[in-house]
Amino acid sequence: MITRVRIWKIIQPTLKIFTYSLGGLVIGLLLLILGFDIHYKTYAFKGLSVAGIEVGGLSKGDMIEHLRSHLNLEALNSNIVLEFEGNRWELPLYRIDAYVDIERSVEEALESANSMPFYKRWLKRISFQSIEEDIPLCVRYDPVLLDSFVKEMKGYIDREPVDAAIKLEGRRLVFVNSRSGWKIDADELREAIIHTLSREDRVAKINIKVTPPKVSDNQIGKVIAVDTTNHILTLFNNMQVEKQYPIACGQPAWPTPLGTYKVTAKLMNPAWVNPGSSWAASMPPYIPPGPGNPLGTRALATSAPGVLIHGTYSSWSIGRSVSHGCIRMYIKDSEDIFNRVSVGTPVLIY
Numbered sequence: 315m316i317t318r319v320r321i322w323k324i325i326q327p328t329l330k331i332f333t334y335s336l337g338g339l340v341i342g343l344l345l346l347i348l349g350f351d352i353h354y355k356t357y358a359f360k361g362l363s364v365a366g367i368e369v370g371g372l373s374k375g376d377m378i379e380h381l382r383s384h385l386n387l388e389a390l391n392s393n394i395v396l397e398f399e400g401n402r403w404e405l406p407l408y409r410i411d412a413y414v415d416i417e418r419s420v421e422e423a424l425e426s427a428n429s430m431p432f433y434k435r436w437l438k439r440i441s442f443q444s445i446e447e448d449i450p451l452c453v454r455y456d457p458v459l460l461d462s463f464v465k466e467m468k469g470y471i472d473r474e475p476v477d478a479a480i481k482l483e484g485r486r487l488v489f490v491n492s493r494s495g496w497k498i499d500a501d502e503l504r505e506a507i508i509h510t511l512s513r514e515d516r517v518a519k520i521n522i523k524v525t526p527p528k529v530s531d532n533q534i535g536k537v538i539a540v541d542t543t544n545h546i547l548t549l550f551n552n553m554q555v556e557k558q559y560p561i562a563c564g565q566p567a568w569p570t571p572l573g574t575y576k577v578t579a580k581l582m583n584p585a586w587v588n589p590g591s592s593w594a595a596s597m598p599p600y601i602p603p604g605p606g607n608p609l610g611t612r613a614l615a616t617s618a619p620g621v622l623i624h625g626t627y628s629s630w631s632i633g634r635s636v637s638h639g640c641i642r643m644y645i646k647d648s649e650d651i652f653n654r655v656s657v658g659t660p661v662l663i664y
Contacts, residue, residue: 356373357371362426362447362449363448363449364377365448365512367380367381369381374420385416387414389516393405394407394510395517395518396506398519410460411454412453412454412456414511415451422449422452426447451512463507464500467498467503471522475495476492476493477527477528477529478529478533480537480550482573485543487541487662491531492531494525494527495524495527497523506521532552534550536550536556536659537659537662540570540641540663542664545632545633545635546559547560547623547651549654549655562626562635562637563635563641564637564639568639574660574661575617575621575661577655580652582612582652583603584607584612585601585609587599587600608624611625612624612648612652613648617661620639621639622640623643625642626642
């Protein structure tokens with residue numbers, strides 16, 4: 315028993331020295347590791363890149379200079395172009411106070427690596443492991459100005475579809491070409507702009523929802539337009555002139571009514587029935603088809619009361635305002651247009 319006590323008294327100081335030495339060694343090692351980690355916090359991990367540019371192993375200052383020398387700053391500082399199916403709109407960077415912040419991009423790259431747990435970070439550093447991570451460029455812009463621009467673009471782009479039409483506005487013939495409707499999503503447009511701000515390719519392909527018109531230019535079909543001033547009847551087919559004919563129209567006392575009408579019937583070899591008007595008081599109640607018939611060989615009845623487009627044997631009247639409201643044509647012309655149109659064809663008289 316006495317021997318054991320003596321042995322313990324002999325080795326106890328040695329154990330204390332060993333324990334203190336080991337503790338000091340551990341503390342020293344920990345301090346070394348901590349100092350190592352603190353020192354390399356401003357250095358990029360191996361494999362780290364910013365906007366596809368390798369910056370691994372570089373200090374913060376060297377990363378900034380390296381990016382400045384490898385990025386196409388001229389492109390990154392140029393305006394953005396928004397594009398859709400050949401249509402292009404330019405967005406000047408000053409409109410939204412936009413620029414690429416290289417310094418902040420480097421800080422985010424370092425923060426990304428330093429955000430991992432200490433032990434994991436230390437093991438990677440001490441073993442020189444790669445993290446293989448690419449950090450996007452940091453882009454600054456004014457959200458309020460960007461929202462204002464997006465709203466402006468939406469107001470410019472959004473539109474309802476327009477159907478093709480030939481119509482009258484007063485005594486003027488108007489052609490309305492068809493147009494597809496457009497609608498853009500504001501959030502998608504905003505994201506497309508933000509995404510492009512950090513790219514050297516400054517063209518942003520935007521998405522616009524297209525609604526086709528119900529009636530396109532090549533679907534409008536036949537339209538008869540009667541110019542009573544110049545005594546010309548024009549037959550349009552899908553917005554294009556198919557044929558023109560000289561005509562006679564109503565005299566001042568019996569004018570051809572102006573407006574929008576349609577063909578209601580097609581009459582081949584029509585008979586003439588006295589309408590009972592004052593101008594027809596001296597005429598017979600009925601004239602059968604044949605030479606001398608006031609309606610010629612063909613007639614197109616219209617929805618304008620009492621108005622027909624018909625042939626006439628009185629060739630001398632063509633080019634004048636001498637009829638009692640009807641629209642006269644040469645016999646050959648009335649037969650020609652008769653075969654070109656159908657019931658329901660619009661008739662515009664102006």
